[in-house]
Amino acid sequence: xxxxxxxxxxxxxxxxxxxxxxxxxxxxxxxxxxxxxxxxxxxxxxxxxxxxxxxxxxxxxxxxxxxxxxxxxxxxxxxxxxxxxxxxxxxxxxxxxx
Amino acid sequence: xxxxxxxxxxxxxxxxxxxxxxxxxxxxxxxxxxxxxxxxxxxxxxxxxxxxxxxxxxxxxxxxxxxxxxxxxxxxxxxxxxxxxxxxxxxxxxxxxxxxxxxxxxxxxxxxxxxxxxxxxxxxxxxxxxxxxxxxxxxxxxxxxxxxxxxxxxxxxxxxxxxxxxxxxxxxxxxxxxxxxxxxxxxxxxxxxxxxxxxxxxxxxxx
Numbered sequence: 001x002x003x004x005x006x007x008x009x010x011x012x013x014x015x016x017x018x019x020x021x022x023x024x025x026x027x028x029x030x031x032x033x034x035x036x037x038x039x040x041x042x043x044x045x046x047x048x049x050x051x052x053x054x055x056x057x058x059x060x061x062x063x064x065x066x067x068x069x070x071x072x073x074x075x076x077x078x079x080x081x082x083x084x085x086x087x088x089x090x091x092x093x094x095x096x097x098x
Numbered sequence: 099x100x101x102x103x104x105x106x107x108x109x110x111x112x113x114x115x116x117x118x119x120x121x122x123x124x125x126x127x128x129x130x131x132x133x134x135x136x137x138x139x140x141x142x143x144x145x146x147x148x149x150x151x152x153x154x155x156x157x158x159x160x161x162x163x164x165x166x167x168x169x170x171x172x173x174x175x176x177x178x179x180x181x182x183x184x185x186x187x188x189x190x191x192x193x194x195x196x197x198x199x200x201x202x203x204x205x206x207x208x209x210x211x212x213x214x215x216x217x218x219x220x221x222x223x224x225x226x227x228x229x230x231x232x233x234x235x236x237x238x239x240x241x242x243x244x245x246x247x248x249x250x251x252x253x254x255x256x257x258x259x260x261x262x263x264x265x266x267x268x269x270x271x272x273x274x275x276x277x278x279x280x281x282x283x284x285x286x287x288x289x290x291x292x293x294x295x296x297x298x299x300x301x302x303x304x305x
Contacts, residue, residue, distance in 0.1 A: 004275040005114045010184045011177060020174040027166050034303035035159065048299035055295045063177045064288045073122055080126045084133045091137050095144055 009068040019062040026055050114278045121282040125289050128252075132293050135245055139300060142237045149234020154304050156221065157242075158212065162302035165208050166294065172201030173291040176260065176284045186274045188267060195264050195280075198287065202257040209250055213243075242301055249297060252290045259283045 030051040037044050061067040066074055143150045179194035220227030221239050228236060263283045266272040272279050 004112070005277055005281075011181050013178055013181060016174050016177045016181065019177075020170060023170045023173075024167060027163065027170065030299060030303060031159065031163050034299070045304055048303050052295050052299050056292050059173065059288055059292050059295065063173050063291075064285055069118075072119075076122065076126065080129055084130065087133065087137060088140075091141060095141055 009065075011062070011065065011068075015062065019058060023055055023058055026051050026058075112276055112278070114276070117278040117282065118285075121285050125285060128289055132245075132248075132296075135241075135248070136296065136300070139241050139245070142234075142241065143304075146234025146237060149232055150238050151304065153231075153235040153238035153242075154301065156216070156219070157302050158215075159302050161208055161212050162298050165205050166298050168201050168205050168208070169291045169294050172198045172205075173288055175201070176287045180277065180280055180284050183267065183272075183274060183277050183280055188273075191280070192264055192267055195260050195267070199257050199260055199264075202253050202260075205253055206250060209246070213246075216243075245297060246301070249290070249293055252293070256283070256287045256290050259286055 030048050033047050033051075034044055037047075060077070066077065175194045176198045179191045179198070182188075182191035182194060216222060216239070217225075222228060222243060223236070223240050228239060231239075260283050263272060263280050266279060
C-alpha cells in the first residue's frame with residue numbers, strides 16, 4: 001500500500017492565479033452580456049450556459065487538477081457527463097415533442 | 099489463546115490513490131444530484147418561460163456576482179494551500195485555508211441578506227404573497243430556494259471540512275508527505291464552486 005502521496009506535479013502559484021484571473025474575466029463577460037444584451041434573449045441564455053461550461057472546465061482542469069492527474073479521473077468524468085447528457089437528451093426528447 | 103487481528107500495515111492505513119478515487123466517486127454522485135435538479139429547472143422553465151423571466155428580475159445580479167467572485171477566489175486560495183503544503187510551508191497553507199473559510203462565511207452572509215430580502219417580500223414558499231403569484235413564478239422561487247439552499251448547505255459542509263483539515267495540518271497528521279485529506283477538502287470545495295458557476299447564470303442572468 002501507498003503510504004505517502006507521490007505527487008509528480010505541483011501547481012504553481014502563478015498558474016493558480018492565472019486560472020483565477022481567467023475565471024473572473026469570464027464572469028465579467030457573462031454578467032456584461034446579460035445586463036447589456038437583454039434583448040438578445042435566447043442568445044444570452046445560450047451564451048451564459050456556454051461561458052458557464054468553459055468556467056466549469058477551467059475549474060476542473062486546473063483547480064481540481066484533472067489536467068495533471070491520472071487519465072482515469074478524466075475518463076470517469078466523461079462517463080458521468082455522458083450519462084447526464086443522455087438524461088438531458090431524453091428529457092428534451094420528451095418535452096419538445098409533445 | 100489470544101487472537102489479535104492485525105491488518106498488514108496496522109496504523110498506517112493511508113492510501114492516497116484510493117482516498118482520492120473515493121472522493122471523486124462521491125463528487126460524481128453530487129454532480130448527478132444537482133444535474134437532476136437542473137433538469138427539473140429546465141423543464142419548468144420551458145413550460146413557464148415568461149413567468150421565469152419575470153421572477154428572475156427580483157434577484158440582485160450584483161449580489162450574485164459578488165458571491166461568484168468570492169467563491170472563485172476561495173477556490174484559488176484552497177488550491178494554493180495544497181501547493182503550499184506540498185512545498186512544506188505549513189503556515190502559509192493554514193493561512194490560505196482560513197482565508198477560504200472566511201470567504202465561505204462572506205458568501206453565507208451575502209446569501210443571508212439576499213434570502214432576507216425575499217422573505218420580506220413574502221416570496222418564500224407558503225407565504226401569503228407567494229401563494230398569490232402565478233404558478234410559473236411560484237415554481238421559480240421554489241426552485242431558487244431549494245437549489246441555492248442545498249448549495250448553501252454544501253458551503254457549510256465544505257467550511258467545516260476545511261476546519262477539520264486545519265486542525266489536522268496543525269497537529270501534523272496532514273503534512274507534506276500525506277496531504278490527501280487537504281486535497282479532498284479542496285476537491286469538495288471546488289465542486290461547491292462548480293455548482294455555483296451554473297446556479298448563477300440560470301437564476302440571476304437569464305433576462
